[in-house]
Every structure is written in structure tokens, then in C-alpha cells.
Amino acid sequence: MQIETDTHTHTISSGHAYSSLAENVTAAKAAGLKLMAMTDHAPSMPGAPHIWHFGNLKVVPRIIDGVGVLRGVEANICNLNGEIDVPDKFVEQLDLVIGSLHEPIFAPSDEKTNTQALINAIKGGQVDVIGHPGNPNYPIDIDAVVKAATKHHVLIELNNSSFLGSRRGSHKNCLAIAEAARDYDTWITLGSDSHIAYTVGKFAECTDVIEQVKFPLERLVSTHAGKLLDFLAERGKTSMGEYYKLR
Numbered sequence: 001m002q003i004e005t006d007t008h009t010h011t012i013s014s015g016h017a018y019s020s021l022a023e024n025v026t027a028a029k030a031a032g033l034k035l036m037a038m039t040d041h042a043p044s045m046p047g048a049p050h051i052w053h054f055g056n057l058k059v060v061p062r063i064i065d066g067v068g069v070l071r072g073v074e075a076n077i078c079n080l081n082g083e084i085d086v087p088d089k090f091v092e093q094l095d096l097v098i099g100s101l102h103e104p105i106f107a108p109s110d111e112k113t114n115t116q117a118l119i120n121a122i123k124g125g126q127v128d129v130i131g132h133p134g135n136p137n138y139p140i141d142i143d144a145v146v147k148a149a150t151k152h153h154v155l156i157e158l159n160n161s162s163f164l165g166s167r168r169g170s171h172k173n174c175l176a177i178a179e180a181a182r183d184y185d186t187w188i189t190l191g192s193d194s195h196i197a198y199t200v201g202k203f204a205e206c207t208d209v210i211e212q213v214k215f216p217l218e219r220l221v222s223t224h225a226g227k228l229l230d231f232l233a234e235r236g237k238t239s240m241g242e243y244y245k246l247r
């Protein structure tokens with residue numbers, strides 16, 4: 001399966017990741033990617049950069065060595081209202097915002113609470129992608145989350161590192177999420193969640209799931225850079241034009 005995008009990568013700025021942006025771009029190119037989102041952890045995560053990291057992303061070239069670099073963040077969903085730890089004036093400058101539940105910020109709760117937080121984040125409008133929703137530490141009502149994502153045109157992430165030990169026990173949940181997304185017209189994106197360059201653009205476990213559930217490839221944005229750009233443009237992102245020449 002051809003994959004052209006990776007919507008979830010960390011650099012050394014995240015504090016517990018080990019590669020530079022330049023190293024990630026080199027790896028992305030080697031993996032055949034056309035687009036890679038740089039999504040370091042937002043400020044409330046221990047070790048994460050100051051908010052100025054995100055305000056200064058304008059210095060990063062849009063295209064480096066033939067690879068489009070989307071300016072992104074992995075924001076923390078902080079509470080039941082689905083609020084994130086990135087102020088709107090920064091969100092407006094970013095190309096891609098992942099919203100994720102992380103243990104140090106949002107204590108794992110019951111299914112009803114976790115589901116409500118995710119649905120409110122989806123409704124809130126700032127978040128373009130729900131990150132690693134298969135985390136077994138956060139049981140969710142999968143159908144409800146996936147349906148909300150469809151309604152509000154938000155991407156659901158299949159996170160390759162979840163299958164490789166980051167979040168043990170994710171596999172069963174990710175299969176169920178992919179099946180629900182298949183059945184409820186939801187769009188999916190693949191994220192490597194790389195914390196080191198060697199895993200950028202590597203999606204063997206994700207593509208196994210996509211094939212296993214026969215997910216319709218037309219709703220997998222990752223197969224063509226243009227699909228991801230179109231999706232983000234439909235969500236109101238205004239800087240996509242600079243990347244279209246990659247198609």
C-alpha cells in the first residue's frame with residue numbers, strides 16, 4: 001500500500017524524543033513520504049517545549065528537500081470540556097493539530113468521561129486529528145467517538161507505535177475503531193508517532209489493520225498527500241496552497 005504522509009512525529013524538542021527535524025525529514029524522504037507533520041508535545045506535557053516553540057514554527061521551510069513539513073502540535077486534551085493546552089492564536093497559525101489524552105494531564109477515567117472529553121474536543125473545532133484513540137488506558141464508546149469525528153470532519157488516527165509497545169493492548173481497540181470508521185464514513189490518518197527518526201513513515205502494523213478490516217482506501221488520507229491537504233483545507237486551513245505543488 002502506497003503511503004505518502006505521516007501526521008505524527010516528534011523531534012528532540014519534545015524532551016523524550018531523540019531526533020532533529022532534519023533527521024526526521026531525511027527519514028521521511030527515504031520512506032517515500034511527500035508530507036510529514038512535525039507534532040511536538042504541547043506545553044503541559046512534562047519535558048515539552050514552551051509555547052514559543054509553536055509560535056516560531058514560521059522559520060521552518062514549508063518544503064525541505066522535497067518533503068512538505070506541516071507545522072503541527074500534539075495538544076493535550078485537558079478536561080471534560082475537551083479544551084486543549086494550545087491557545088487559539090497559536091492554533092490558527094498551525095497546519096495540523098492532534099488532540100490526545102495523556103496520563104500526566106488527563107487522569108484515565110471511566111468510559112463515559114473519556115468519551116465525553118474526546119467528543120467535546122472533536123466538537124471544539126481546534127483539533128484536526130484524534131491521536132491514539134485505541135489506548136486501553138482510556139476506554140471509550142468507539143461508535144460515539146467515530147460518529148462525532150465523521151460529523152465534524154475530524155480525522156481518526158491509527159497510531160503505529162501503539163502496536164509496538166507504546167500502549168500495550170491497543171491492537172484489539174484499534175481494530176474495532178477501524179471497523180467503526182469503515183462503517184460510519186469516517187476518515188483515517190496514519191501516524192508513526194515517531195520519537196526517533198528510524199520509525200518515520202513506517203506503517204506495517206497500521207496497514208495490516210487497514211487491510212484486515214477492508215477499510216475503504218478512499219477515506220484513508222495517507223495514500224496521497226493531496227488527500228490530506230484537501231481534508232485540512234476543508235477544515236479551514238489556509239496555508240495548504242504552498243504544499244499543493246508536491247502533488
Ligand SMILES: [Zn+2]
Pocket residue numbers: 010014016041195
Ligand atoms: Zn511522546
Ligand SMILES: [Zn+2]
Pocket residue numbers: 074100102131132
Ligand atoms: Zn501521544
